[in-house]
Amino acid sequence: MAIRIEQASHDHFTDLVKLWNENCKxxxxxxxxxxxxxxxxxxxGQYTQSRFGVVYVALDSASRPIGYALASLKKDLVAEILLGHIDELYVTPEYRGQHTAKALVAEMNGWxxxxxxxxxxxxxxVxxxxxxxxxxxxxxxxEFFVMSSDE
Known part of the structure; x- marks a missing residue:
């Protein structure tokens, strides 16, 4: 199955929210x-309009969204370098194991x-x-374990 990855725009938001909801379920x-x-x-919207964020969408051959990825930048104020963080990555179950997630990660890595x-x-x-x-x-x-509290 042919897929393509592109930067998300406002036109994708409704479908991306639906996919996000599927991820939550x-x-x-x-x-x-x-x-x-x-x-x-x-x-x-904030990610797509900021220099410090990006959203990618994976589309199937019929241009239906089948996955998404969000990434952001953080500036280390001590070392004055930019650090990247992959904030979200989701691929619908029927497209897993077909390199869709790897393609999304490759786009983020390029960014x-x-x-x-x-x-x-x-x-x-965990x-x-x-x-x-x-x-x-x-x-x-x-590398690290993140510890958190419900307080």
Whole structure:
């Protein structure tokens, strides 16, 4: 199946929010509220309009969105370098195992290189072994554990 990756525009937002909702149902077993969907739409707008963010969409041969990726830049104020972060990556189940996620990551990596990023990170849920295996397979290494509190 032929896919293409392109930078997302406002025209993709409705479909991307639907995919984000599918991701939530799959990973967190809950649906997004109308308010959460509006917030995500706003976040997509901020990413696409900022020099410090990018959104990519994967499209099938009929131009239907089948995945998305968000990336952002952070500036290390001490070393004065840019650090890249992959904030979201999702591919619909029927397109997994077909290199769609790798294609999205390749586009983000190209964007990071054009921004002169020194290092790239991604957060992965400790229980999501499929995601951990994917990231390790494409060259990422476990480096830190992020600890958090519900307070």
């Amino acid at each position: 799959e990973v967190a077993e809950c649906e997004l509220s109308a308010e959460e969907q509006a917030n995500i739409r706003e976040q997509l 990071f290189q054009r921004q002169d990023v020194s290092a790239v990170s991604v957060h992965v849920d 229980e999501n072994m499929a995601a951990q295996n994917f990231w390790e397979k494409i060259g990422f290494e476990k």
